[in-house]
Structures are given as C-alpha cells and as structure tokens.
Amino acid sequence: MTSTRPFSLAVVPGDGIGPEVTAQALRVLDVLAPQHGVTFERTEYDLGARRWHATGETLPDAVLEEIRQHDAILLGAVGDPSVPSGVLERGLLLKLRFELDHYVNLRPSKLFTGVPTPLAAPGDIDFVVVREGTEGPYVGNGGAIRVGTPQEVATEVSLNTAFGVERVVRDAFARAQARPRRKLTLVHKNNVLVHAGHLWSRTVETVAAEYPEVTVDYLHVDAATIFLATDPARFDVIVTDNLFGDILTDLAAAITGGIGLAASGNVNPDRTAPSMFEPVHGSAPDIAGQSKADPTAAILSAGLLLDHLGLPEAAAQITEAVEADIAERSGARSTEEVGEAIASRVAGEVSTVA
C-alpha cells in the first residue's frame, strides 16, 4: 500500500464570492493530492457574515485555537455589506493575521502571457511585494472622541517596532537574494512620516550590509505608484508597510490582468502557527452569487500554500495550468468553468471547456 502524507487544512470560505472561489481552489487541490502522495484533511469553518448575524461572533478564541492546530489555512474572502464595515475585517481576517503572527504578507505579481493589461508597454513584470502584516496603521491603535459632533477627533496611529520592521526586512532581503535579479526596493514615505520612515530606512540600510549582492533602492509610495503604472519591470522585491502594501498590491493586480488573478500568502516564516493563503481580492458583493468571480487568484493562492507545505512541484503544476488556461482564454466563463478548466489541466487532461 502506498503511504500518503496527511496535511490538515483549515478552510474559511467566508463571505460573498469567497465560498465560490474557494470551492474551485479545493477542486484543484483534490486533483493534485493523489499525484503527490498527500492528503488534505479539511475542516471547514463557518465564519463571516452568516455566523455574525446568527451569534454575534466573528472569531471566537476556541475556534482560533482549533484553527491554530492545522498545517495551513485557505481563506476565501471576508466582509459583507450587511455587517458594519470593519467588524469582520478586523474581528476575523485581521485577528487571524495578527494572532497567527503572519508578519510576511506575500503578494507576487507576474504578467502571464496573453493577459490583458492597461499598460501600453508593460515589459517583463515579475515582482513580489513583501508587505508587513502585523503592524503599521492596522494595529487598531487609535480612537475617536466627540463622535458625530463637529468637534470629532479620530486617530489611527501607525505602530512600527524595530523588532517588527527588522524581521520583515530580513525576510525580504532573503527573498531578493534568492531571485535572479537580486533587487530590493523599500517603499515608504520617509519625507513626511519621518519617525516610522526613518526606522524602515535605517533597518534596510543595516540589513543590506549582510546582503552585498542585493541592489537596494528607495521610493516614496506616491512615486512608486507612478512607476507601477509606467515602468513596473523595474521592480523585483518590494518591501513596505502594511497599508502601503495593501494599496500597492491592488494596483499591482490591476496591471497584471486584474484582481481576479492576484494571489497572496499571509506567512508566518518562523512556523510558530499555520500560514494562511487567500486571494488579494475581497468578497465582491457586486458579483456574489452569480458565478462571475474569477477563481484563478484563489487557485494560485492554493499554489502558494503547496509551496509553503514543501510541495513545489505541485505548486508549479498550478502555475503552469493557470498560464496555459490564461493563454487560451476567450469570452466569459463561469467560476466553475474556469475551475474545471484549470483542474483538468492539472489532471493532465485536455480541457474540454473552451
């Protein structure tokens, strides 16, 4: 009897198109597992708007502790117009990222052949954004007084620690060193945000001394948006803070075929807790329930998950299948049709879906 290696997966389909795209990512994982002698023992967690309406819960601590016991997490998307903005985003998604110490929010951007891009001369776009995931303006360090009055004052203070900045910068340098171009760009706003910005700049300068082969440059975040639109091929590894990284990676998606193709990993590089893989996009309430969502980002995110679990060949199969599928795309297809086409390619069958 052939022995199989079991991996435990916590699956959080979430809201809106989350369950639709997650189903397709799981379909592809199911095809790959037997090919690589592994099994994925899945536990699905009903978290998101439905649960909040039913119980008032976002992510109970007991559920978090259960999720923590898994090898990895696959998440669809979180957020729903029926729930006050921020409740699920902070109470579920960010709670997972913070509690599981996902300090590297990894967001690769590659322009696959045949993908439409709004850029006239895109060049060879292939970069990765290493977005800090546990600090910055996301920590909830703020408040509001005199709410609803003309005297209202609201703060949202960005937290940057030497510890937090150094560990993500080190991760980014290691990634840059392992890539052929060996280039790292720090993106910040150190001409205005001088306290945090100078911490980031000094940290990059210090760690750079250990990586003499890595070329380092710096861009203010506003200028970085210019270059993402005019010369994105200049980027290799971008390291940046939590909020800048959020914004830059939606733009990065837009220039590489759209948000339906953008994958991400919330990585705990120290492996003290499971890493979590999810598309960059959200729950897309405007198209939810219509089978219009492109599941490719979720499928590519499953590829990042496989890589993280030490299955790089399986991950490469996903990338190849997606590239081949994209090259032949024409006309509108449903979420299921795209998932089926990619799954068939991964299975080694010729896709029957046009």
Ligand SMILES: NC(=O)c1ccc[n+]([C@@H]2O[C@H](COP(=O)([O-])OP(=O)(O)OC[C@H]3O[C@@H](n4cnc5c(N)ncnc54)[C@H](O)[C@@H]3O)[C@@H](O)[C@H]2O)c1
């Ligand atoms: N990681 C996450 O779970 C995550 C990420 C972003 C936003 N959100 C939440 O999602 C909700 C909606 O946010 P939003 O509208 O700003 O961003 P969004 O990413 O959900 O949607 C932005 C636009 O992109 C389109 N889109 C998104 N994913 C797509 C896909 N796979 N295929 C085709 N089109 C796609 C949507 O239809 C919409 O027009 C909010 O509650 C927000 O907080 C969650």
Ligand SMILES: CC(C)[C@H](C(=O)O)[C@@H](O)C(=O)O
């Ligand atoms: C929903 C929100 C908390 C999240 C973020 O800002 O990180 C999203 O925009 C993302 O990019 O994953």
Ligand SMILES: [Mg+2]
């Ligand atoms: Mg975002």
